[in-house]
Amino acid sequence: MKKLISKLHLIIGLVSGLIVFIVSITGCIYTFEHEIQELTQSYRFVKEVKGNVLPPSKIKEIAYKATDGMDVQRIYYETPNNASMALHYADSASYFYITFIDQYTGEVLKIKNLRTDFFTVILYLHISLLLPNGELIVGIATLIFFVMLVSGIVLWWPKNKKKKAVQQKFKIKWNGRWRRKNYDLHSVLGFYASWVLLFTIVTGLIWSFEWFENTLYYLVSGGDTLQKTTYASKVPSSSNRNSALPGIDRAWYKVLEDDARILGTAIYIPQKETDPIKIYSSPEHGTFGKLDWRCFDQYSLKELSNENDFSGRYENATTAQKIFRLNYDIHTGAILGLTGKFIMFFISLISASLPITGFLLWLGRKKKKKGILKKEPSLELV
Numbered sequence: 001m002k003k004l005i006s007k008l009h010l011i012i013g014l015v016s017g018l019i020v021f022i023v024s025i026t027g028c029i030y031t032f033e034h035e036i037q038e039l040t041q042s043y044r045f046v047k048e049v050k051g052n053v054l055p056p057s058k059i060k061e062i063a064y065k066a067t068d069g070m071d072v073q074r075i076y077y078e079t080p081n082n083a084s085m086a087l088h089y090a091d092s093a094s095y096f097y098i099t100f101i102d103q104y105t106g107e108v109l110k111i112k113n114l115r116t117d118f119f120t121v122i123l124y125l126h127i128s129l130l131l132p133n134g135e136l137i138v139g140i141a142t143l144i145f146f147v148m149l150v151s152g153i154v155l156w157w158p159k160n161k162k163k164k165a166v167q168q169k170f171k172i173k174w175n176g177r178w179r180r181k182n183y184d185l186h187s188v189l190g191f192y193a194s195w196v197l198l199f200t201i202v203t204g205l206i207w208s209f210e211w212f213e214n215t216l217y218y219l220v221s222g223g224d225t226l227q228k229t230t231y232a233s234k235v236p237s238s239s240n241r242n243s244a245l246p247g248i249d250r251a252w253y254k255v256l257e258d259d260a261r262i263l264g265t266a267i268y269i270p271q272k273e274t275d276p277i278k279i280y281s282s283p284e285h286g287t288f289g290k291l292d293w294r295c296f297d298q299y300s301l302k303e304l305s306n307e308n309d310f311s312g313r314y315e316n317a318t319t320a321q322k323i324f325r326l327n328y329d330i331h332t333g334a335i336l337g338l339t340g341k342f343i344m345f346f347i348s349l350i351s352a353s354l355p356i357t358g359f360l361l362w363l364g365r366k367k368k369k370k371g372i373l374k375k376e377p378s379l380e381l382v
Contacts, residue, residue, distance in 0.1 A: 009151040010362060012144050017355035019129070019141035020148075026126035027200075028348035031332065031341050033119045034286050041110075048080040049104040055249040056267045058106065059084050063099040066108045070095055073271065075248075078264040079285050083109055096120075127207075139208030146201045149194045156191045179364050186357035193350040196343065200351075203331035206324075221320035228311065231295045231304040232274045251277045251296040259283075259292065270298045277301075287334050289326040290314050 038044055054062075060072045063086030070088035077084050084103040089096045100110040114120040121130075128134030170191075172184040206213045217226040248267055256262055261283040268278035277296040284290060293311040295304040305312060317325065329335040333344030 005151045005154050009148060009155060013148055013355065013358050014362065016141045016144040016148070017359060019138065020145050021352050021355045022129060023126055023138060023141065024348050024352035024354075026122050028345055028352060030119065030122050030126060031345040031348065033122075035338075035341075037119065043100050043110040044083055045081055046083050046102045046104060046109075050080075052104050053077070054084075054101075054103050054106055056252050056269075057246065057249050059086055059101055059103065060248075060269065062086075062101055062106050062108065063088070066099055066101075066111060067097060070097060071271070072269055074269065075267045076264070077103060077266075082264075082285075089114075135208065139205065142201055142204050142208060146198070146205070149190075149197055149201070152187070152190050153194055156187050182357050182360050182364070186354060186361055189350045190354050193347050193354075196347045197351055199330055200344070200347070203327050206327055217320060217324060220323055221318065224318070224320060226324075231276045231278075233270065233276050233297045233299055235273045236299050247296070247298050247301055248277050250301055251279060251294070254296075254301075255279050255281055255292075255294055262292075276304055287329050289322075289329045289335065291325065 056075045059075050063072050064070065067088055071090055072086045072088055074087040075084065083100040086099040086101065096114045098112050098114055099108060101108055124130055127138060129137060131137065170188065172188050173180055206216065214226050218224065248269060252265065252267055255265060259281065262281045263283055263285055265279055265281045270277055275298065277298050279294045280291045282288065282291050292314050296302065297304060326335055333340035
């Protein structure tokens, strides 16, 4: 059985190794994206002026003019000391920009092309390899990597139950030959990292495959079905329509008034007549586990809600829904704060090394086998 598992481990490792390396190393680089950007980009910060925050419609207007008419899809408010942001994108016009605006003075601080932004490129490499249908390719490679981790643990499991033999499985023999060190780097580090990587892989597969997400939710919730409701605004007759722009302001003010703990918000601006106004709010900066999602009819401002919906008020969420809301924070390590991110950084680094050390192991065995065949030609006939 172990020989069969070893063969499977080798074949799928050679097939998926390059993708696993790219996804792992980009995940490693992206781990401290939030901290690095705030440390190196001064335009992300503003001086707070209490009671003088410009509403979303004004931020939208400023961003629209500053970018010569680029449509605004979302507006972000983070902490009182962070600049507001307007996100512009349109597949038809092929633009993807973000505008940083002082939400107190209206000053445009920075207009950034996200197609050339370092961390945005790294993110899209991580989730799609920058390829058409790349998300599916990454998803399949992640599923294969899951099989590799499980098979790797089986192969690592010591046959020899003696204390010394077992202890050697848990440490790297630094004074050994390079092949032994390479083997230990692959098997020992792979074993330690696998227990964290399993959580990383599971959270990644939730985004990759709807069937996986639904199945896991069914198991975690004890038999419930994951519900994601699509909300729509009821379009009135033309004579009764109100402006959508004041609507986003009123909806935003309502969200702020309902919860004093809110630190940051994101407003999804309706792009179609039937689109609702979607707003998420968070009491934390840099994590997403406790988001409140609110939806409003863009004309009547009536709140659209479904108590069974996955996206809704955090306080109304079930235990299973709260666990699934932590998916991003678990995936990035942010659930444990800066400590968790450091753990995820090193785990991702180890993950990126596994295809390399594994390939070197295969290459070494292949060369060794060739050497044996040269010395004993008779073996070629066996």
